[in-house]
Amino acid sequence: AKEGILIKGGEALETAHKVNTVVFDKTGTLTKGKPEVTDIFSFTKESEVLKFAGMIEKNSEHPLADAIVNKVKEKRIKLGKLTNFKAIPGHGVKAKFKSKIILLGNRKLMKDNKISVNKFENKIKELEEQGKTVVILSVNKKVIGLIAVADTIKDSARETVRRLQRMKKQVYMITGDNERTAKAIAKQLGINYVLAEVLPEGKANEIKKLQSRKRIVAMIGDGINDSPALAQADVGIAIGSGTDVAIETGDIVLIRNDLRDVVTAIDLSNYTIKKIKQNLFWAFVYNTAGIPIAAGVLYPFTGFLLNPVIAALAMAFSSVSVVSNSLVMKSYKPKKIRLQY
Numbered sequence: 001a002k003e004g005i006l007i008k009g010g011e012a013l014e015t016a017h018k019v020n021t022v023v024f025d026k027t028g029t030l031t032k033g034k035p036e037v038t039d040i041f042s043f044t045k046e047s048e049v050l051k052f053a054g055m056i057e058k059n060s061e062h063p064l065a066d067a068i069v070n071k072v073k074e075k076r077i078k079l080g081k082l083t084n085f086k087a088i089p090g091h092g093v094k095a096k097f098k099s100k101i102i103l104l105g106n107r108k109l110m111k112d113n114k115i116s117v118n119k120f121e122n123k124i125k126e127l128e129e130q131g132k133t134v135v136i137l138s139v140n141k142k143v144i145g146l147i148a149v150a151d152t153i154k155d156s157a158r159e160t161v162r163r164l165q166r167m168k169k170q171v172y173m174i175t176g177d178n179e180r181t182a183k184a185i186a187k188q189l190g191i192n193y194v195l196a197e198v199l200p201e202g203k204a205n206e207i208k209k210l211q212s213r214k215r216i217v218a219m220i221g222d223g224i225n226d227s228p229a230l231a232q233a234d235v236g237i238a239i240g241s242g243t244d245v246a247i248e249t250g251d252i253v254l255i256r257n258d259l260r261d262v263v264t265a266i267d268l269s270n271y272t273i274k275k276i277k278q279n280l281f282w283a284f285v286y287n288t289a290g291i292p293i294a295a296g297v298l299y300p301f302t303g304f305l306l307n308p309v310i311a312a313l314a315m316a317f318s319s320v321s322v323v324s325n326s327l328v329m330k331s332y333k334p335k336k337i338r339l340q341y
Contacts (some may be wrong), residue, residue, distance in 0.1 A: 003334055004256035005265050006240075012251035016235050016269035018216045022164050022262065023195075023207065023229070025221035026175035026182070029239055030189060030259070031151035033063050033222070037071040038132055039148035041123060049145030051077050053137050056095045056104050059085045064133060065093075067149045090176050090199035092135065103138045106178065115141050131184035133177055153188060160259040161189050167266065170215070174198055174206060174229075200225035204232040220262060222246055237262060264334040275329055279322045286318040 007013050024030050042049040054072030057065035058079065072079065082095040082102070091112070092105015103109055107124075110117050115138050117124070123146065124134045132148040164171050174195040175182050182196035195206050203221075207229050210217050219226070219233035222242025227249040230236030238250025241257040254261040294306040 001255075003261070003264055003268070004240075004254065004258065005261050005268065006253040006255055007265075008251055008253070012235050013269050013272055015216070016218065016252070016266050017273050019169065019218040019235055019266060021170045021172065021210055021215040021217045023172040023174055023210070023217060023219045023233070024161075024191075024259075025203075025219075025223065025226050025229075026173055026177065026185065027063055027151060028222040028242065029220055029226075030157045030173060030185075031153055033151065035064055035067040035133070035149045035151040037067050037147060038150045039127060039146075040071075041120075041146040041148075042144065044144045046145075047075070047077055049137055049147070050075055051079060052097070052102050052139060053104055053135075053145070053147055055079045055082050055097060056085070056093050056102050059095070060087055060093050062087075063151070064135065064149050068135075068147060089201070090197075100139050101141070104135055106135065110136055110138065110143070113138075113141065115143065117143060119143075120146060125180060128178060128180040129184055131181060131188060133181055153185070154259060156259040158189055160262055161191055163260075163263045164266075165190070167263070169266075172210075174203055176200070201228070203229035207232045218262075218266075220259075237265065267334060268332070271329070271332055275326060278325055282321050282325070283318055286314055290314050 027033055040046055040049060050072050053068050054077060057068045059082065080097060082097050085093070085095040087093050088105065088109060090108070092103065092109040095102050103113055103115070107117060117136055120136070120143060127134050127148045132150045135147050135149065136143060137145045137147065161171050170193060171191050172193040172195055173182065173186050173189070173191045176198055177185075177196055179194070179196040182194050186192075186194045198206055203226065207217055207219055211234070217233045218235040218237055219229045220237045220239070221230055222239035224243050224245045227245045230238060230246060230249045235252065236250040237252045237254060238246045239257055240247065240253055240255040247253055252265050254265075290306070290311060294311055296305060298304045
């Protein structure tokens with residue numbers, strides 16, 4: 001706890017050192033979770049694109065929605081009232097404004113509603129290759145604009161990934177973003193394994209698949225959508241700035257919202273197991289040597305019997321040495337990971 005790591009039980013502490021696969025959620029975990037609108041491509045008036053996007057997104061709880069709403073506020077665009085609002089997890093949002101049906105989301109949402117985006121595919125790909133998430137806006141089944149949103153990678157993310165890879169851990173990134181955007185962000189972080197286009201309910205299944213390949217998995221996340229995956233993982237690590245549900249579900253909580261503490265938690269587990277093994281060794285050494293002598297194994301040859309006083313002292317010394325060795329843990333200092341830009 002002094003190091004900003006809350007460990008809820010001994011099992012998590014004992015399991016963490018065995019972890020060989022670390023899965024990071026993207027939004028809010030590897031990134032700051034405060035995306036900003038970077039590009040707007042309108043096929044009508046830009047103010048109209050922002051107006052429709054702002055109206056529909058002000059009802060959404062997705063981090064991307066905040067970015068669009070903030071952009072609308074910055075432009076001081078007045079918004080109307082919608083009806084029939086519906087959030088479609090992993091796809092986008094849908095609503096009605098007067099007689100107009102508004103859709104805002106990804107390609108899947110457009111495809112499900114039989115809206116073609118082929119004409120804009122090159123522009124969408126170009127933005128995605130820059131690591132940006134593109135949302136498509138349509139009104140009455142006609143695409144009227146594209147909005148690109150980008151999130152900032154946390155300062156500690158790159159060095160944390162690098163350190164885990166040096167520790168021979170496989171590092172994965174899991175996200176609902178399309179594969180092109182996900183790979184662009186993963187490349188910036190140095191992550192080789194990407195699980196993209198995963199719906200919120202599919203995250204736990206992806207963890208199960210890794211476990212079925214005999215991988216011992218740690219999942220790091222911060223949102224409500226990450227909770228099932230945190231529960232499914234061998235060790236669930238929740239970010240302290242995340243949702244209450246995620247924090248409640250996680251076995252380990254990083255209070256300081258610093259990803260470098262993932263490395264510290266694994267290192268602390270290694271250190272703890274090392275101490276447990278040392279304590280077991282010394283306890284067995286005393287008993288293995290003392291019990292046969294006390295039973296008289298030397299008596300036929302030397303006439304020596306172990307005095308009960310010596311036996312009592314040996315037992316006491318065994319306890320003192322084990323407790324003293326454990327108390328040395330109070331001086332534990334995690335290896336500091338310097339940020340590299």
